Amino acid sequence: MGPRIRHAGPGRLGPGSTIRTRIALVYGAVFLVLGGVLLAVVNLLSRAGTEDQADSIARQAVVKPHPSSPGAWSVTHGDLTTFRAYQITDNVSDAASEEMLFWSLTALLMTALCAVAVGWWIAGRVLRPVHAMTAKARRLSERTLHERIAASGPDDELKELGDTLDALLARLEKAFDSQRRFIANASHELRTPLATQRTAIQVGLDAELSADDLLATKRVLLDTNRRSERLIEGLLMLARSERGVEEHDDVDLGELTREESVRHDVRADAEYGLVVRGNRLLLAQLVGNLVANAVAYNVPGGTVSVRVAADTAGRGALIVENTGPEMAAEDIPALFEPFRRGEGRDRMGLGAGLGLSIVRSVAEGHGGEVTARPGPGGGGLTVTVSLPVVDVVAR
Template sequence: MSSRRISVRLRLTLVYGSLFSAAGLVLVLANYFVVRQMLHQPVRVTPREAVAVPLPRDGDLLRTFTDAKGQYRDSVMASMVQWSLLATVIVGVTGLAVGWIVARRALAPLHTMTEAARRLSESTLHERIALDGPRDELRDLADTFDSMLERLDHAFDSQRRFVANASHELRTPLAINRALVQVSMTDPGLPAEIRAVGAELLAAGARQERLIEGLLLLAQSERELTERRPVDLAELAGSALASVPEATADLSPAPATGDPVLLGQMIGNLLDNAVKYNDGRALVTVRTGRDRRGSVVTVENTGRVVPADRIEELFEPFRRLDRDRTGSTAGAGLGLSIVRAVARAHRGSVEAVPRPGGGLTVTVRLAPG
């Protein structure tokens, strides 16, 4: 097992247990050599004691004493090794248990912070770790994390307020301008030159409204979903097809969970892009269904050949195949950006591949409902 796959708690436990085991082994070795040295020391007796001990001439008693001493020494050494090894095992197991408990207590604050980071989303930014205990490195880390959460909460709250205010402040003047121009153009005596200018103003206002709607939808779709409910991508695709009568469809049930308005807008953007960037073949196909990874909706169209290395650029805001910024009546350049943002907000994915002969096949995959 590589060191990257071993948890910090396990590494600390192994370190503690190894230290205990090493200490026990050193103790065993020390005891072994000390006892061995003591048992091999010569026995000294006084001359009076030596005279009192009668020794037979053949030396049988001396040999018997020597053998008994050797057996005694071997027995002592064997017993000492056995009991020392047993003590080492006991000390090692105890060290592992103590190390595991100590590591768990030491890493408990980190576990709490990890769980908080895993739960982190726009709807849970109000939560705080609020770690108790002494003022140490872990406490400082938890307080820093709480400060970061507070700043993120303020930032997301400011973004929500901005989107809500911009939705009103940007749409209202454009709607008023459009109404004034339309009312002015109803005058039958209006010169043709003025009428042409009015038509250009209406077209420019329509482009601005589409751009603002796209930006607001992009900002809204990049936020965390606060409400989810079961939906069927097939039904949403069927509703979107009402505005694209030339498209062909193969709609199978594709249950998912999410915001029906955003998902409907996502499919509508896919169809809108498929129609805008089509060619004379005018092929638009919509398919929905399920596979092993979830529910899918696929929109395919004909069109010009798209290089594979340019696919990712099409998902960036204000990007087109020929130019980086808007400036035509084709659209605001936000269609696929909104599609990807909605898919990610629903924890899904989007993939685009070039069609043989020109055009794109765009597939959105969401978790099943």
């Protein structure tokens, strides 16, 4: 059982902290710091200017033109008067600076509070779409994955977030639907051989059953058992391929293809020296499934072609082609889903319908991709597996 996801409140980052509150406080703090720096500079410059003005006023108060000689100057009332004039101007300058500093700080604090309030309001407006997306996401469950956030508004970061969540929901919906279909199909595939076995056993319990009928019943049970084994092996192989590649070896794709093709009496035109880094067992399963499917889902007298060569991108390309029944291009993607079978002489054979699913899973686990298209003339199927090549060794 996985860990529980603990949801915080709307816009909440942690206990006692919301994004809206933090934005408002940061907005106010930044305004307070910048405003404080501005007021400090203004007060320092104002104080320096006030002192210069006070000195000038003091000099004009104690020094006047001499009455008997207009070009001469005299100091009035002596040094005491000069001292008092400068003292008065200094006191006035200090008082003016203190008053200015007091009211500046008061105005700064009041404006900072207003900045916090404005930041709170702006943060609420900005985070409102996030709250709406959060509330809608909480209502979603595996039964309502078809719903979407459907974020509206300008093409900004919030719209991008909503679109990203919608894309994630679409992938989750697809994964859940695929899982449901897989479970339903697997249940059906497993139930069919069990029902067959139960019927055969009931027939075999008949005391009046002849030796030939008993032999036929045993053959039915044996064939059904083999079908169940192949189904279970296919499911295990599919699970192993989807888990990822754990063991890595240098595998010659051409040599491996020739070995697997010989097992199905098919001649392969494969280049040697295209080395793929991966799990040899899984890669052999990939090649074997493709060749086996091409042989099984073919028409009587049809041909199977297997080729390995380097493609234009320098990757190793495995191409398997047969001349089976005609198939529409829009029906091909469904063949890579579990328990999907094509038309052919082995349509109802012992296959579990997992071959191409395993091929796709193994290819993707090795950093490759699988593409398929109708064969030449519209008949059969051409499957191409492209795998990254780590080395090309000439032989």
